[in-house]
Amino acid sequence: MGDAGERRPVVDLTDEQARRALPLKWGVPDDVLPAWVAEMDYAVDPVVLGAVQQALADGITGYPLYGFDPALAEAYAGWSARHVGWAPEPEAVIPVVDVTAGVRLALDVLSGPGGVVFPTPGYNAQFGLASVTGREEVRLDVPASAERAEIDLDRLDRLFAEGARTLLLTQPHNPWGRVFTRAELEGIRDVVVRHGARVVSDEIHAPLVLPGAEHVSYLSVEGTHDHAVAVVAASKAFNTAGLRCAQLVVPSAADRSLLADQPMARNDSHSPLGAIAARAAYGLGDPWLASLVDRLDQQRALLGELLATHLPEVRMRPVEATYLAWLDASAYGHADAAAVALERGRVQVSAGESYAPGTTGHVRLNFATSPDRLTEIVARLAKAWT
Template identity: 60%
Template sequence: MTEIRDLTDDEARAALVLKWGETEPGVIPAWVAEMDYAVADPILDALRAAVDRGELGYPAFPDDGGELGRAYAAFAADQFGWQVPADRVLPTADVTVGVRVALDVLSEPGPLVLPVPSYDPQHGLAQLTGREQWDLPVDPDGDDYALDLDALDDLFARGARTLLLTQPHNPCGHVHTRAELEGIRDVVVRHGGRVISDEIHGPLVLPGAEHVPYLSLDGTADHAVAVVAASKAFNIPGLKCAQIITGDEATTQRLLEIPMAQNDSWGSLGVVGAIAAYTQGGPWLAALIERLDQQRSLLATLLAEHLPAARMRRLEATYLAWLDLRAYGHDNPAEIIRAGGVRVSPGQAYWPTLPGHVRLNIATSPARLTEIVRRMGRALG
């Protein structure tokens, strides 16, 4: 049976040069969206073989999607029951670049709707593409994460042209249901708008929820793209290879015809790693989901013991927990927590005007997670 291997502190510091390397000694890193787990052997074996044969040149970009397209198509069918033609899988450097390319090429001029909280690289994408960002706040006091469809309808009625949808959601860990997605679709179609669906965490849905790809819904092919990657699910973000998934031939052709400089920075090793992840990573991914489910349960127990006033919606996907710590009286609790020996992501990075929140990465060993929450409780208590 495939198992998840926890990295030692020394191994994590060597492998995760941002998450661990940029965190001061004596402080446990629980911030960047990387996992403290060894990469799956099939991926490492494929990368070693590629390096041994000198596959360090430019990657291919076949019109039919090539091996990468076929690998993702098979993965999507197996994981989500979603039938994706291989020639509608287009490589890009990473999900943020893919979103920017889709905005540049496919979206009409006009404001971008960004539900908040949203993970920090999404802030500023509108401005980079010559647009305004119109926030769509999710009620921080609600028991469930839900987009306000009336507010979304109003934003499109006032001139918004594109919704940047993140599903599963980072940082809230919410998995949009089919009914929720159909409601979003109906609003967007009513106003002739567009959806860019960031589905990088799609493989990381935990037991009790189901990922429904936006493009799998009827009536979405002509107004949406999805942007996906193996990077989060398989812990390989440094390899730089995401994919833009299109819903129809016209959209595919528009993206194929753009100047090379607009979308040319994915790497050959990223293609190798993604193919290995999609075709051989299934057992490792299943073991990861089992581990994260256990970590989710452990987190609930630890919060009840050490941070009983913390509020958290149920974590349905990802390994990133959005914690409401306003009851402890600090506008920026991440600073207090870091002084207490844990580095978490400050909530202001995801919602600049919302105080008292942090994002906590739970993809680590049970022992580390236990110590992380113990230190957080001691710092805030």
Template identity: 60%
Template structure:
């Protein structure tokens, strides 16, 4: 079910990931998969275009087909009850975080775990709010959120933050926070009367052997202070179609989101909504095959690193298709630059995700086994020089 794109197909399909590198460079940086589109999505899009479904999306209130589709997906995959009317479309997850902050959060600092996703890190400050970084230990085997530090950052006598942007599963660390961990976070947030905006875009991509994803809104006592921002775009490789969803936990939060004036919530794509409904409704078999394939790729990467870069340290990847790799043992502050220059592989440098952090890279392993093998072999040759 998972078809690897050829280099020529990938270069045409992904002008960002493949188009921004020279022809002799293997791209393993931005979070797109080198796989053909899931057939149910391709068929739905082809049918929509054939019928000229390229106008404005449906702006009417209520969850509509997209809300119904996501509610069914959440029930099947996470055991979560979502009222379809609580699903509010938005253009993408980054814009959804900004919209949620502006519509729901106090004009006060925002806590974010770092390393963190750079566009979300930037968007917090774009709202005019100060970003307070809760740094996850780069040397810990399994990074955990320091609840004492979170308590300090939310305390008026400490950081004075009023919102936590929670990335679960975590990008770039690949962590799936357990229910117990999330309950600890909830208790600190509730104690301070703060708010949570949960970025759960990678929730469908929990890999074999990892704990199940627990949606933050599935916990008791979260409905009145949290929203989740979700999308089919990462799991089904459709980021260019521009459609995400903000999931409210109750009617009051939904009404606040829908009551914001026009232009504040950026318009999502009609074709993005078509693709999302198809993914959420008919994509389960393809997604199951994808998750199995990504588990195999993760294990292959661990084997290749042990063989070719034995001093590298890859944090256990529980979710996503993004590996966070510590290469400090090879003596390069910016190993991504060295690997690009001398190995012709583009990786994402660690300091994009945590300013000032040296010796780390993020590697996208959602590609063919042959490309992944070449990536690690080229990395090893570059770092040996």
């Protein structure tokens, strides 16, 4: 990522700047602190922002390259080699509009008609994605009592034996904050191969692995290329989701041929500005990303300290990646802890129910903000819940 002398600092947005820059996250009443949707309260890396500004100055507002963008593919392959220790051949990297659209495209074209296994708690925007593609959503629930969220391989085996054909894997995981180990991924691979099933691996949070953990791409595991694709993006780490560009990594030439044969309507057109931002992030963003990971590590530690002081009964699962903490506040007796946080504390967090239907007392908290704001957020939660 570059040494400390090369790093570019992470700059906190003021409240006024955040309201302009992040209209969804900060589109709340003035007395509410937002800690919900996965956007960061930080200014965009100036190098990435500069690339987009130059593109606009050059009048690049037309259609992007369709199907394959060599410069984007090379930039991602280089980033993956540096950060993950494995890189696809550039021909495997296909632009898509966003990660959820990439998952849908993979399911539509590459998966059999059987059910899609969706571990829960799961990313709330992907609930119902299986049914959109005409497939059954088969939930693999991780018990709320689990200290370390792990996929039950015996249960996964049974679901495939009962007819499911695809595993939708989110890793690093949102909202668990888990980074799966190579051994865990190898175990998943063995079950998948035994049943001739497929894996779609959502790896958008790969750049946001925090100290103490290491991201292993599912595609870097031996024996996965004939049955798996990964969906990746720079947008989560570089706060550019609104620019609309992710990438589908398809190592199998046969799978790429199937995708190439699809009508254009299958793959929603991504944005040329998103592709430019992604190229800049992958190729030139390491110095800023290093600073960001340091900041998030500090915020993770601060959140732990604040909870221990003000909300000692809240259980926070270990956050190994992302800037999202999965909190169990059920000890304080509120079934809908998020609603109570908003009503009594004027803090907006994400309701656990939207990630794990039937779950009570859980919330997802976004800690990618300033230390002062995070301190105030926890103080308000303590006032609301206790």
